[in-house]
Amino acid sequence: xxxxxxxxxxxxxxxxxxxxxxxEGEAVIRPLRMGICATDLEICRGYMGFxxxxxxxxxxxxxxxxxxxxxxxxxxxxxxxINAVCRQCDMCRAGLSTHCRHRTVLGIQGRDGxxxxxxxxxxxxxxxxxxxxxxxxxxFAEPLAAALQAxxxxxxxGEPYITVLxxxxxxxxxxxVMAQLNASVRVVGKHAAKLExxxxxxxxxxxxxxxxxxxxxxxxxxxxxxxxxMTTALGMIRPRGKIVLKTTISPHDPASVxxxxxLARIVVNEIEVIGSRCGSIPEAVDSLARAEVDVLSxxxxxxxxxxxxxxxxxxxxxxxxxxxxxx
Amino acid sequence: xxxxxxxxxxxxxxxxxxxxxxxEGEAVIRPLRMGICATDLEICRGYMGFxxxxxxxxxxxxxxxxxxxxxxxxxxxxxxxINAVCRQCDMCRAGLSTHCRHRTVLGIQGRDGxxxxxxxxxxxxxxxxxxxxxxxxxxFAEPLAAALQAxxxxxxxGEPYITVLxxxxxxxxxxxVMAQLNASVRVVGKHAAKLExxxxxxxxxxxxxxxxxxxxxxxxxxxxxxxxxMTTALGMIRPRGKIVLKTTISPHDPASVxxxxxLARIVVNEIEVIGSRCGSIPEAVDSLARAEVDVLSxxxxxxxxxxxxxxxxxxxxxxxxxxxxxx
Numbered sequence: 001x002x003x004x005x006x007x008x009x010x011x012x013x014x015x016x017x018x019x020x021x022x023x024e025g026e027a028v029i030r031p032l033r034m035g036i037c038a039t040d041l042e043i044c045r046g047y048m049g050f051x052x053x054x055x056x057x058x059x060x061x062x063x064x065x066x067x068x069x070x071x072x073x074x075x076x077x078x079x080x081x082i083n084a085v086c087r088q089c090d091m092c093r094a095g096l097s098t099h100c101r102h103r104t105v106l107g108i109q110g111r112d113g114x115x116x117x118x119x120x121x122x123x124x125x126x127x128x129x130x131x132x133x134x135x136x137x138x139x140f141a142e143p144l145a146a147a148l149q150a151x152x153x154x155x156x157x158g159e160p161y162i163t164v165l166x167x168x169x170x171x172x173x174x175x176x177v178m179a180q181l182n183a184s185v186r187v188v189g190k191h192a193a194k195l196e197x198x199x200x201x202x203x204x205x206x207x208x209x210x211x212x213x214x215x216x217x218x219x220x221x222x223x224x225x226x227x228x229x230m231t232t233a234l235g236m237i238r239p240r241g242k243i244v245l246k247t248t249i250s251p252h253d254p255a256s257v258x259x260x261x262x263l264a265r266i267v268v269n270e271i272e273v274i275g276s277r278c279g280s281i282p283e284a285v286d287s288l289a290r291a292e293v294d295v296l297s298x299x300x301x302x303x304x305x306x307x308x309x310x311x312x313x314x315x316x317x318x319x320x321x322x323x324x325x326x327x
Numbered sequence: 328x329x330x331x332x333x334x335x336x337x338x339x340x341x342x343x344x345x346x347x348x349x350x351e352g353e354a355v356i357r358p359l360r361m362g363i364c365a366t367d368l369e370i371c372r373g374y375m376g377f378x379x380x381x382x383x384x385x386x387x388x389x390x391x392x393x394x395x396x397x398x399x400x401x402x403x404x405x406x407x408x409i410n411a412v413c414r415q416c417d418m419c420r421a422g423l424s425t426h427c428r429h430r431t432v433l434g435i436q437g438r439d440g441x442x443x444x445x446x447x448x449x450x451x452x453x454x455x456x457x458x459x460x461x462x463x464x465x466x467f468a469e470p471l472a473a474a475l476q477a478x479x480x481x482x483x484x485g486e487p488y489i490t491v492l493x494x495x496x497x498x499x500x501x502x503x504v505m506a507q508l509n510a511s512v513r514v515v516g517k518h519a520a521k522l523e524x525x526x527x528x529x530x531x532x533x534x535x536x537x538x539x540x541x542x543x544x545x546x547x548x549x550x551x552x553x554x555x556x557m558t559t560a561l562g563m564i565r566p567r568g569k570i571v572l573k574t575t576i577s578p579h580d581p582a583s584v585x586x587x588x589x590l591a592r593i594v595v596n597e598i599e600v601i602g603s604r605c606g607s608i609p610e611a612v613d614s615l616a617r618a619e620v621d622v623l624s625x626x627x628x629x630x631x632x633x634x635x636x637x638x639x640x641x642x643x644x645x646x647x648x649x650x651x652x653x654x
Binding site for chain 2: 090091096099153216227230238239240245246247248249250251253257259260261263264265266267268269270271272273274275276277
């Protein structure tokens with residue numbers, strides 16, 4: 001089987017990956033479209049200590065469900081939650097199954113990912129995609145869910161000032177989600193070409209160098225993926241404001257950051273820092289069906305799975321947004 | 328005037344400090360009892376870039392109020408809030424005057440502190456102390472208010488597991504405050520002799536080395552004053568739990584901490600980190616009047632202001648809790 005894998009040292013494209021061996025309750029899925037995420041790039045630099053098939057953003061067709069196919073998923077087009085959970089531990093029982101103590105995570109932790117001819121996920125994770133949503137759009141369900149999670153973790157009162165920090169893939173998705181709130185939203189980033197997307201969405205945007213650090217924002221959502229993002233966010237957030245930490249920071253981040261000073265500022269200004277990870281896939285599908293966000297504008301390149309090693313390099317280039325793969 | 332000051336390089340005891348020059352609306356206060364706080368020790372190592380008279384924990388007698396003494400404070404025994412605020416800025420108008428954009432802070436920021444024969448604060452900051460509260464007890468109003476603030480910033484549901492990390496002055500005050508909640512509270516620290524105080528209060532306690540990092544606590548209140556406290560807290564807190572950051576961390580903290588990994592854990596486990604600083608002095612006085620917390624057990628040493636330089640050294644010793652000064 002063809003697959004794009006990380007061997008512990010570098011990404012490799014192989015044609016002899018073993019076919020997946022689904023367990024009871026799992027579905028075998030053939031991907032139609034796959035998206036490359038910053039987390040994939042970090043994994044290729046050692047993040048999470050993962051080795052195996054990469055990838056966790058997909059839309060695909062269910063080929064088989066092991067055991068009873070109660071939801072009649074076979075043959076349907078689906079997207080899916082990436083956390084395969086035990087349903088037994090304290091977190092699962094508390095309704096926090098994305099934090100399952102024994103979870104595996106598609107292409108991230110203990111489970112081969114979706115950059116392959118076939119992969120598996122628990123059938124319970126899968127969400128059918130309505131015909132009105134095309135494959136390209138559907139492949140954004142997972143990152144959109146992550147963006148929606150930032151909104152779900154905030155309690156908005158009044159009409160707050162919200163800054164989305166970072167003009168990458170996740171930043172621009174998050175900005176579109178935040179713009180649905182009763183809030184004054186702006187995106188602050190380093191790349192004029194990326195920020196320009198905000199024009200067509202009617203979202204305010206500024207270059208980082210042009211923005212004063214005035215500690216006047218009620219909420220800052222850090223989508224920079226950089227350790228220096230927290231320092232910038234602390235310069236922008238008002239006392240008692242909320243910083244949502246949305247992105248994986250590279251352990252290889254070269255930024256020179258005074259973390260002790262940052263901790264002191266969190267205390268002195270009584271800032272709330274909220275970590276934010278995976279969100280609801282069904283809600284993301286609903287949002288895509290209602291065309292609430294423009295994801296197609298974020299597609300920079302389409303490449304083949306066989307070009308996967310090159311595709312990872314392309315996705316790391318500063319001006320590239322989403323790179324989609326197909327088989 | 329006698330005073331204990333920080334000259335930018337070291338603490339010095341002087342007898343020629345200028346007498347305070349109170350402004351309209353300010354009170355002149357003669358301290359009866361003063362407490363040394365970890366923040367005083369940090370300031371003597373350069374924290375906040377402060378120079379001037381040290382000290383912000385006190386009970387004292389009002390000698391004079393400049394302008395109309397509407398609250399009849401002259402001659403009364405008082406404690407007081409340490410933030411002198413403008414009442415004009417966005418924070419003051421929003422009811423967040425402890426975060427006043429133009430504040431000065433007693434002995435910490437732009438305002439001489441209370442380790443002197445006389446000092447000033449706005450009369451509006453002062454809270455009369457009932458006769459039932461003795462001087463020693465009253466001198467704990469400010470740190471107790473800070474401990475109460477941790478409780479005020481939490482929304483407790485069910486009967487959560489709360490760990491107070493750190494067995495110092497603030498840790499043991501915070502533990503007593505948390506023990507008033509419907510919660511299972513334990514203190515985790517490094518000093519058996521300090522932890523022993525918990526026995527008489529009926530609060531569970533453990534040595535750090537004896538505690539597993541099982542990510543099973545609903546709330547961790549970090550009172551360690553150490554950069555490594557966050558790493559320990561992240562090892563104890565459950566996914567979606569809350570870490571209250573209560574203490575000033577020394578910029579000279581020698582701990583080797585992987586801050587990037589800590590940020591990643593905040594994101595992956597969706598932790599909420601809540602900075603916490605000054606609290607309500609009136610509530611602290613009420614709590615002392617109701618004898619809800621035992622502060623007298625925390626007094627390790629009593630010294631004279633003239634011994635202040637030595638007193639700061641004593642307060643920094645590992646087994647010493649509160650050092651009180653008088654004139």
